[in-house]
Amino acid sequence: QSALTQPASVSGSPGQSITISCTGSSSDVGGYNFVSWYQQHPGTAPKLMIYDVSKRPSGVSNRFSGSKSGNTASLTISGLQAEDEADYYCSSYTVSSTCVFGGGTKLTVL
Amino acid sequence: QVQLVQSGAEVKKPGASVKVSCKASGYSFNTYGFSWVRQAPGQGLEWMGWISTYNGNTNYAQKVQGRVTMTTDTSTNTAYMELRSLRSDDTAVYYCARRPPWNDGQVGFDIWGQGTMVTVSS
Numbered sequence: 001q002s003a004l005t006q007p008a009s010v011s012g013s014p015g016q017s018i019t020i021s022c023t024g025s026s027s028d029v030g031g032y033n034f035v036s037w038y039q040q041h042p043g044t045a046p047k048l049m050i051y052d053v054s055k056r057p058s059g060v061s062n063r064f065s066g067s068k069s070g071n072t073a074s075l076t077i078s079g080l081q082a083e084d085e086a087d088y089y090c091s092s093y094t095v096s097s098t099c100v101f102g103g104g105t106k107l108t109v110l
Numbered sequence: 111q112v113q114l115v116q117s118g119a120e121v122k123k124p125g126a127s128v129k130v131s132c133k134a135s136g137y138s139f140n141t142y143g144f145s146w147v148r149q150a151p152g153q154g155l156e157w158m159g160w161i162s163t164y165n166g167n168t169n170y171a172q173k174v175q176g177r178v179t180m181t182t183d184t185s186t187n188t189a190y191m192e193l194r195s196l197r198s199d200d201t202a203v204y205y206c207a208r209r210p211p212w213n214d215g216q217v218g219f220d221i222w223g224q225g226t227m228v229t230v231s232s
Contacts, residue, residue: 051218
């Protein structure tokens with residue numbers, strides 16, 4: 001199972017909105033509404049930000065939103081803040097009943 | 111509070127085995143499954159597999175299939191991941207994560223352990 005494709009890096013200024021894409025295939029992202037997004041700050045464990053494509057766990061800011069179109073899922077962060085600077089990973093359920101992660105995207109807040 | 115506490119760092123020689131533990135507290139252990147994820151230094155997240163605490167069913171990533179065993183002990187609320195025939199490219203931080211039971215395709219792992227560094231070196 002190949003990793004999902006994410007851009008290596010994205011950047012934005014405080015207050016702006018950014019979108020991170022996550023591209024897979026019909027065997028994973030496109031075939032199921034089971035896509036999640038994680039935020040990871042250096043030296044810490046990942047934190048769940050979005051699950052089931054667009055649902056937010058309790059306590060996660062509504063500045064974070066998820067969507068999907070075809071084989072590509074997206075994470076949008078609005079009203080960018082300095083503390084949003086981190087690595088972001090998508091994951092998807094697959095046709096083999098496994099999970100696959102994206103390669104990760106480094107978000108820089110300018 | 112809900113938390114997962116993992117065992118401490120390990121240093122192993124190539125060919126050896128390692129067993130990482132993940133003790134759960136603050137919730138009903140049998141209700142949620144576990145997933146194991148690793149992260150090599152400076153690299154991304156890699157899914158290794160998952161286990162149901164309800165019936166013990168497992169599914170492993172092809173890359174580690176045959177070398178990994180995941181188990182749970184309901185008497186101690188602890189999940190375990192054993193990796194055998196260690197190689198240098200197994201050097202990574204290993205995370206356990208709680209897998210909610212809402213559906214069979216759930217990949218939203220909502221609680222994570224602090225990570226266990228496993229170093230494989232001769």
